[in-house]
Amino acid sequence: MPESTDQNNRSEDSFEALLWSLDDTSSTGRKQKKVNPLDPYLTAAQFFRLNYDLFANVFIILRDGILAEFEPEDADHDQEQDEETRANIHLFMTFAKSIPNFSGLIAKLEREPESLTSFLKSMESAVNAARCDDTGSLKHAGLQYMLDDPAKDRFDPPILKSHSKALRGWNHPQMARLLCPARDITEFDMDPQAYMDKVNAGEKKISAKQWPSMFYDMSLYDSKNKKKGFLRSRVVIQAWRHIFTGPMSALSKDNIGRLSKPGKGKMHHLAEPGIRNIMYAACQMYFTASNAESWTPVIGAMDFGDLYYRAIDIVHDNAEQQWVKDLMKFWKDETPGLADNHPSKHRRVAATSNCDTDDDMDNFFGDDTAAADQKDEENETRRLANNDESLTQAAAGSSCTLNQSNTGNPQNNAPPTPPHSSPGPAPPHSSPGPAPPRSSPGPAPPRSSPAPVQREPSPLSKPPASPPPAGRKMK
Template identity: 40%
Template sequence: MSSEPSNTLEMSSHFQDLLENLNSGVKAGRKRKIIGPIGPYLRAARWFPLAIDPFVVLEKVLYDGMEAEFAELQGNSAPGQCENVNSRQKSCEQYDALVKLVPTFSDVISGFEKVPSAMDNFIHALSSAANDARSDDTGSLMREGLVYMLKNPGSDQFNPPLVKQQGKMARGWNHPQTARLLCPMRMLDMFDQDPHSFMERVREGQIKITAAKLPAFLYDQSVFDSARKSRGCLQGYYLKRVFHHIFTGPSSALSPNARRGTKTPKGRIHGMSSPLPRAIAYAAVQAYFQLSSATVWCQEIEDLSLVDLYDKVAEMFEGNSNKEWVEETLRLWKVETPGLRQHGRSRARRDVQPGAFDDSEDDMDGFFDSEEHPPDVGNGGNHRSAEDNVRTETSNRVDGTNGTNFLPHMHFAYSSCAS
């Protein structure tokens, strides 16, 4: 019984320290600023775009979640709370995932109810930290990640040359090697027959590149099987290098077993002992952006929605009825990320001959079919539901769980950008 007052006093002291930390001028939340009482909350916010969702506006998630928590603390379940409005429900699911990352997170909310100006500062600091985390990864990959695109960096070269000083305008559908990685896997044979003609048709809009046709960089082409859309998917060398760069450190990107630097890998900082599905999805959209000629982070690159691509990769894990594929894929990722675990690397691969895809317009059609049975042919159509299309535009500044298993569909618009 005596522990409750002590805990209350301890929490009150923590909250006062947090207020002082906020009043002292905590800013964007970059690594050098993650100190003091606000440090754990900034670290959690930086993890949000990497493992929960890089496209939602964290500020809105925090306001919706705190509003619902205030109501719960007051015993109020009036209509209008998260559970009664779809968009707020998604915000609250994401808010709950964020709150679980810091044991004291939920406890400080009652204090902010009486100091709304401090709550605004707190939310701004966390939102800035999330934005910085995503932009830090994008910038780091821009500086160091060009070589990751070469299958054999020791011997392969870009032809024509690509150098960091050129910026990104020479990438995307303006260069045959970046274009080949962006090319839908189902269309790779067509691309290889005449790369420059294919690239020109894409630039002129004759060939539409959308997230419905999964890009080749997601695949291990040596095991690709046209009759099994899931085989080899999410095993591409470039995707894995981007993941390693972000979560186990740049020094591990080209050689996961190599001796790593003095810094603790980002994945281990946040307690990720094996790759999370949404971390893989995050690496996929970062990889696509780096391959493209887009110069500003955005939701859409020409006809392709990065939001859709992110959702599709997450759906491969979270909505997949083929649990064996999910377990095997995550197992392969786990053994190939020694930066998260102190174990060696192993590979289990089977060679198959590629053939033609079916007539479906969406590579997710038939993706979840059992390995024992061939997928249905010619279903066609787009599998996006009305709920998938819930996107809310906002004028707010936007950029930007250990193992969260929900699939949020509420996203907020970035600017659309063209190559």
């Protein structure tokens, strides 16, 4: 039998096994068998909220992405796509890269409309179950990360596992101080109870425009330059380790190398911390400190979606600024044990908020922005001048050096390997292998327009009978 025919038969057998697995998948998206063909896809889905988007409507993301990739191209339709749909497609393309042969599977499932819908719902359930698992894991374990010294410090009044979350949030002084806007911390410390009473009475509205002190290393905070200490909080760092490198590593990064079980970061080949997974941990800890009993995107006047996207936007918009580079290096130093690779960049248009309270984006960069920009330009000019001088000096002796180094070593004549910023898609293979390291989502490469193909309309072209609730708009 020809090798290609044998491979096709194995592929069809695997696909049939996956269809059987879909029939045996529970409504929660968790697998009922120890080993089945759905495992790689549901496992990949479990990382979506953690590293791609905490608030996106997953079913709509998958639907829009599949329609864009597999339906016939229509230039007029592409022009009519709204900004949200284009953002959904971009997110789908980025996520799909992390799943081997995902496009091939979807192409086959389009011939099985009921199985395709079942597959997408299983993926959606796995996505949300992973977020729920982290929320539950941090409900009690996360309390120790809020103490300066968990070995000595205690909550006063005490918070026990038997207590409901009603005692947390703005009803507990230590929790309230973490939720308090960093710029109000002096006012809070003067009279914590009075500040808490104002919040509970609605006299003070805490919104996403006010960065909580929980996000800061408050020893570095400067109300006139709010980027200082931003996202360097010990609380957020320990929560991140809890989620991505394991609970045993949370209190000390020195414990990461001693863990017998790989954390979620290594299991999903995360290259290094990125702003999206950092903000995932930050939002999880904000919820842990709040008095909300079950996950909700809004607590009082605080819209988690605004909080999440605003932080992502400010870091992405300033990715080339030194303070962002320093922040990312700080995080990499605090979270060893992940795959070593350079992160790709991901850009999304800033989310907006309808809240009319004072905005912590004011004075975020302080008075040093212009001076810092000028200094960066001067450093770049000096660097280029030094490079030109070095190249001129090197050119004079390059011929002799090359002749000496190539003697007896013909491999030195090979051209150098070109640098690359991120790995390309993995080549197809018949047996599973390790996935390439990945970092935070980056922009999807432009697709060429294939020739129109006559095919039956996708089952996703019709809205589902009971569409999932609309999620946060991607802007």
